[in-house]
Amino acid sequence: MIKVGIVGGTGYTGVELLRILVNHPEAELSVITSRSEEGVRVADMYPNLRGHTDLRFSVPDADKLAACDVVFFATPHGVAHSLAGDILKSGTRVIDLSADFRIKDADEWEKWYGQPHGARDILPEAVYGLPELKRDEIKGARLIAVPGCYPTAVQLGFLPLLENNLLPEQVLIADCKSGVSGAGRGASVGSLLCEASESLMAYAVKGHRHLPEIRQGLGWAAGKDVGLTFIPHLTPMIRGIHATLYAFAPGLEADLQALYEARYANEPFVDVMPAGSHPATRSVKGSNMCRIAVHRHAATGQIVVLSVIDNLVKGASGQAVQNMNLMFGLDETTGLNHVALMP
Numbered sequence: 001m002i003k004v005g006i007v008g009g010t011g012y013t014g015v016e017l018l019r020i021l022v023n024h025p026e027a028e029l030s031v032i033t034s035r036s037e038e039g040v041r042v043a044d045m046y047p048n049l050r051g052h053t054d055l056r057f058s059v060p061d062a063d064k065l066a067a068c069d070v071v072f073f074a075t076p077h078g079v080a081h082s083l084a085g086d087i088l089k090s091g092t093r094v095i096d097l098s099a100d101f102r103i104k105d106a107d108e109w110e111k112w113y114g115q116p117h118g119a120r121d122i123l124p125e126a127v128y129g130l131p132e133l134k135r136d137e138i139k140g141a142r143l144i145a146v147p148g149c150y151p152t153a154v155q156l157g158f159l160p161l162l163e164n165n166l167l168p169e170q171v172l173i174a175d176c177k178s179g180v181s182g183a184g185r186g187a188s189v190g191s192l193l194c195e196a197s198e199s200l201m202a203y204a205v206k207g208h209r210h211l212p213e214i215r216q217g218l219g220w221a222a223g224k225d226v227g228l229t230f231i232p233h234l235t236p237m238i239r240g241i242h243a244t245l246y247a248f249a250p251g252l253e254a255d256l257q258a259l260y261e262a263r264y265a266n267e268p269f270v271d272v273m274p275a276g277s278h279p280a281t282r283s284v285k286g287s288n289m290c291r292i293a294v295h296r297h298a299a300t301g302q303i304v305v306l307s308v309i310d311n312l313v314k315g316a317s318g319q320a321v322q323n324m325n326l327m328f329g330l331d332e333t334t335g336l337n338h339v340a341l342m343p
């Protein structure tokens with residue numbers, strides 16, 4: 001059994017990790033940390049876990065974490081910077097759900113995250129945990145940077161076009177909508193029912209911290225720099241990301257449906273839907289699936305790709321477990337075969 005520690009067990013991605021891991025046949029939950037809920041039984045705080053775990057929250061303790069086989073960080077940015085190095089020294093592997101190790105250029109990271117990069121020494125060995133792009137590297141990794149939620153939906157949507165060099169020079173567009181759980185469990189005015197429901201708004205139009213992460217991944221796929229306008233919106237739903245992606249390729253004759261189906265034919269967590277489909281976020285709610293549909297706009301010929309994920313599953317905790325499975329030589333889908341909740 002894989003002994004698992006989770007730092008940040010009370011947050012939304014932390015409890016989602018718990019929901020997935022209590023039914024994972026190869027994982028044994030060993031440590032779950034929270035500074036604010038120390039001593040509280042996990043199942044008292046999250047009754048959906050009653051009967052699944054007897055663990056109590058404990059404060060982060062480097063020795064206890066180092067005794068695990070793998071430690072997940074489901075914490076705000078900067079926490080993994082301060083703890084991951086020591087945990088790795090003990091031979092324990094680290095899977096970080098925050099953005100601490102996602103951007104390879106530490107100066108760029110500091111610019112977007114507004115704080116010093118606290119772990120430049122181990123950054124080079126971090127592997128970007130998007131299995132559809134980095135599967136072989138993930139298998140041998142000790143330190144994984146789990147992609148962000150918006151970056152997962154956008155990269156999976158654009159990859160087939162960029163990998164095949166089908167797009168001429170242009171600025172791509174990613175128009176994205178997120179559920180409110182994307183902002184985490186911490187209290188904030190923007191997440192209040194009266195602020196977030198019955199309304200829809202864009203934010204961070206000038207530049208969102210996921211922009212450099214997405215451009216980095218698209219650049220790897222294309223083999224060159226990729227221009228991107230990325231606009232996130234907050235929508236009145238709890239879970240889900242809906243990405244509408246735009247690209248122009250005048251004169252391109254390729255059968256895009258066939259291209260996408262071939263690219264993702266062997267991917268267990270990417271579903272290319274039949275031509276003409278409009279995937280809904282609820283078709284992936286609670287599941288680790290990304291559903292994609294590729295269209296050509298009738299009047300303009302513009303390529304429009306629709307990509308939906310659950311931000312807490314394929315956008316965070318499910319993808320983190322997918323990485324764990326690969327790192328420990330398990331079938332990639334182990335413990336991740338949840339069917340989405342409908343309606």
Ligand SMILES: NC(=O)C1=CN([C@@H]2O[C@H](COP(=O)(O)OP(=O)(O)OC[C@H]3O[C@@H](n4cnc5c(N)ncnc54)[C@H](OP(=O)(O)O)[C@@H]3O)[C@@H](O)[C@H]2O)C=CC1
Nearest residue numbers: 008009010011012013034035036074075098182184185316
């Ligand atoms: N929500 C989402 O959809 C996604 C989130 N992420 C990323 O995952 C990470 C967690 O997100 P989310 O679950 O939403 O966050 P939450 O704000 O919901 O939870 C944060 C957790 O971290 C713990 N924590 C906070 N500060 C520290 C600290 N200094 N040391 C140790 N533990 C700490 C908190 O517990 P306590 O304070 O009691 O210790 C809490 O359990 C973030 O980096 C986020 O950006 C990634 C993809 C999607």
Ligand SMILES: CC(=O)N[C@@H](CCC(=O)OP(=O)(O)O)C(=O)O
Nearest residue numbers: 098099148149178179180182183
């Ligand atoms: C709705 C909302 O606020 N979303 C968050 C992003 C979601 C997230 O958790 O970002 P990471 O994947 O980088 O951790 C935001 O815009 O900052």
